[in-house]
Amino acid sequence: GKNSGLFYPFLELIKARKPKILLLENVVGLLSSHNGQDFRIILEELTALGYAVAWRIMNSRYYGAPQSRPRVFICASLGDPELPLRALYEEQAGAKPASRRxxxxxxxxxxxxxxxxxxxxxxxxxxxxxxxxxxxxxxxxxxxxxxxxxxxxxxxxxxxxxxxxxxxxxxxxxxxxxxxxxxxxxxxxxVAVPVIEWIAKNIGRARGKKSRLFNGFSVSDATKPYQDFSDRSARIMNLAELHYSTQPNGHSLRWQTGGYVRKNVCMDIRAPEAPHNIIExxxxxxxxxxxxxxxxxxxxxxxxxxxxxxxxxxxxxxxxxxxxxxxxxxxxxxxxxxxxxxxxxxxx
Incomplete structure (x- = not known):
């Protein structure tokens, strides 16, 4: 698809340099593009390279910028499988504002x-x-x-x-x-600066922490400390089973607004767009x-x-x-x- 096609030049660079930490940003339509197959390709390509990946839709209006700008942020890490979660999530649940309009x-x-x-x-x-x-x-x-x-x-x-x-x-x-x-x-x-600053501070703190995860851990083990992943919408899926048609009348894969994936197993959730403490x-x-x-x-x-x-x-x-x-x-x-x-x- 168009969005995944645009990703391939970056993928070649990632393969060549193997950065320990990746941070990507895109419009929220990425999660539904071509029946969700564009996003599935991105997750599969990154995890095939050994990355653990987390994503979350975050709205700049709740992080200190005075505009409503929801964007999907993707963080991937080599070596520390918990860092992507620490970068995009807090252990406390994100706030859920009553009225957007x-x-x-x-x-x-x-x-x-x-x-x-x-x-x-x-x-x-x-x-x-x-x-x-x-x-x-x-x-x-x-x-x-x-x-x-x-x-x-x-x-x-x-x-x-x-x-x-x-x-x-x-x-x-x-x-x-x-x-x-x-x-x-x-x-x-x-990209809205306050959101990037929030994520960057989390990454900085995460790099100074020792991962609590052991060999052979599951996605449930990784996400357990983060309250957002206890949402009733949470579902665990195998990426290999999510290869659907990109045609409009095909099976539609609807990615939720946040999630975590390692190897070929992912968990997605209805993640809040706001942090635990909203900054207005x-x-x-x-x-x-x-x-x-x-x-x-x-x-x-x-x-x-x-x-x-x-x-x-x-x-x-x-x-x-x-x-x-x-x-x-x-x-x-x-x-x-x-x-x-x-x-x-x-x-x-």
């Missing part, structure tokens, strides 16, 4: 600039930053009668990078808007305190287009954004009417 609707406002934003941002995409046909699942900054896109520096904050981390010098003949696009693309393709950073914390350049603001025509798409598909926007867009369109129509009346008066 609430953060997209809760309002925070900046007294200094008048900006109104939701508590958490939608997942940052690798785009130019301009409005699209899915504006209801993208984050904008709203004011009483104006709406704008996120600036590159605000996107850096969403990913946990320092301000201006991706800033590039203006080249002759190019303006700020020209330089913004590669920054938006780079940040949309980046509000979106408002990374929003620029000063209003940015005019080219970041949406035009009345763009506002009308967004509302047309939202209304036709019965979608819901963040409340202050919806109000601001409708006010922009209303004000523009009033202005257009006044201009027409003024022109008619002058002709008369």
């Amino acid at each position: 609430a953060g997209f609707l809760e309002e925070d406002s900046c007294e200094f600039s008048g900006a109104m934003v939701p508590r958490v941002a939608y997942c940052l995409a690798a785009t130019s930053g301009r409005h699209t046909g899915t504006d209801w699942s993208r984050t904008y900054i709203s004011y009483t009668s104006a709406v704008r896109r996120l600036t590159p520096s605000e996107c850096e904050g969403l990913q946990g990078f320092p301000k201006d981390w991706t800033n590039i010098p203006l080249l002759k003949g190019r303006n700020t808007a020209d330089c913004d696009s590669p920054r938006y693309h780079a940040l949309g393709n980046a 950073v509000p979106l408002l914390e990374v929003i620029d305190k000063h209003k940015p350049a005019p080219h970041y603001y949406l035009s009345p025509n763009a506002a009308e287009g967004i509302l047309r798409r939202v209304d036709s598909q019965n979608r819901t926007l963040f409340g202050p954004m919806d109000s601001a867009l409708r006010r922009m369109v209303k004000n523009e129509k009033r202005s257009a009417s006044r201009r027409e009346n003024s022109q008619a008066h002058n002709l008369a």
Whole structure:
């Protein structure tokens, strides 16, 4: 499949260098791609090289980044079969937040600039930053009668990078808007820093510990200390028995959101997206305190287009954004009417 095909160049590098620890990240669709066969291939290839492997979907919003960004992280280890578990899991169970959607609707406002934003941002995409046909699942900054896109520096904050981390010098003949696009693309393709820091600290601590596992241990032995693996959804499977068709009407293998595999035996579970202690950073914390350049603001025509798409598909926007867009369109129509009346008066 496409995803497993992209993995093969990395696999050749892994075979050549045999690193003791691997850390991979991908979109959550990897777990279901081609009826789950892409992910099964990755697990089989790594375990055939002697790696013990753990995976888990982790959402950056619970690790200190103010955006909802679920991604599957895969950790593999040679020599220490428990390290992947220690890297991605805690012995205490991960937290299970009550409402995912609430953060997209809760309002925070900046007294200094008048900006109104939701508590958490939608997942940052690798785009130019301009409005699209899915504006209801993208984050904008709203004011009483104006709406704008996120600036590159605000996107850096969403990913946990320092301000201006991706800033590039203006080249002759190019303006700020020209330089913004590669920054938006780079940040949309980046990995959320707080999640990587959390994992890296776990790996650092794990490397200083002696493995408690003995020769011939089972996956149940390995996962026993980690409460997330006591979930009722836990199932033990043999990789060799999971070779199914990749055709849409074939048997579908649905990998769960976390798991552990050694040799040809794996256990997968419904792993929580959050750590035991959630780290929350509000979106408002990374929003620029000063209003940015005019080219970041949406035009009345763009506002009308967004509302047309939202209304036709019965979608819901963040409340202050919806109000601001409708006010922009209303004000523009009033202005257009006044201009027409003024022109008619002058002709008369």
